[in-house]
């Protein structure tokens with residue numbers, strides 16, 4: 001029997017399907033969209049620097065605003081300084097998050113050059129100190145998200161997960177790629193399976209889960225307690241509902257054109273209402289996020305949708321993109 005729910009330090013995750021953190025994507029609007037569709041057991045914010053949060057920096061405070069009914073929810077921190085991350089974690093707790101997640105997987109130069117993100121995988125003793133101080137700072141569960149390793153010669157997720165568990169981490173997420181793989185590489189989930197064996201806390205498997213078939217094989221191949229789904233949710237916001245239906249032994253939901261239209265419009269409306277968006281920048285910001293969604297959503301969800309994708313991507317203004325959307329969904 002494959003698992004359908006799990007528990008992170010007393011927080012029930014049911015279904016065991018998590019919206020993976022994505023910078024520039026998993027803001028309040030996107031998380032709302034996914035929650036409204038259903039099937040997700042935990043949502044995670046975009047990552048924010050622990051140092052900025054510990055200072056109460058307004059831009060980042062806005063980025064981690066949560067809906068009161070968004071439960072359970074995790075806020076993800078990145079950084080290198082254990083003290084600042086611990087301060088940031090206190091803020092995460094005060095903001096009402098159920099879980100504080102620490103990023104040890106980000107491959108970006110910006111984050112790695114400051115020796116945070118996946119570069120922490122090369123410094124297990126420093127990673128240990130971070131988890132120790134963050135766990136000591138808060139009462140909510142602390143989790144760690146990592147890759148299988150930094151590169152092919154150092155795929156040390158099982159060892160690092162043991163270190164994190166030893167310092168009190170309540171769950172571990174492993175993306176099967178190494179930092180060197182970035183977003184390529186050949187599927188190799190062996191280190192996720194080894195991590196499951198190495199620790200007693202729940203391990204979540206991550207990487208290329210996009211539908212029921214890939215969810216089933218990921219759970220089977222790794223023995224993981226649950227799944228993190230990132231890009232699959234941009235291409236198909238119903239992916240959680242589909243997997244959750246399969247878990248319940250029910251048929252996958254059928255999504256018609258009208259529902260797809262409604263979802264795009266609801267997303268735009270929700271983006272416009274974000275507290276972090278300054279009125280004079282609203283249209284540009286919303287257009288940017290809409291383009292991010294359009295890139296895979298149109299292709300995957302709309303038959304012949306590449307035309308609309310191109311129109312949205314080439315739009316100079318939000319009204320231009322909205323006109324293209326309305327024309328597309330116009331009954332012919």
Ligand SMILES: Cc1cc2nc3c(=O)[nH]c(=O)nc-3n(C[C@H](O)[C@H](O)[C@H](O)COP(=O)(O)O)c2cc1C
Pocket residue numbers: 020021022023024025045046047076103105106145175206207208209228229230231232
């Ligand atoms: C646009 C984008 C932004 C991301 N930002 C974050 C982030 O803020 N924190 C994090 O831990 N991972 C981040 N990731 C990685 C994803 O959470 C996930 O681990 C990765 O995409 C693999 O899962 P997937 O194949 O389901 O997308 C990001 C990925 C993408 C594509």
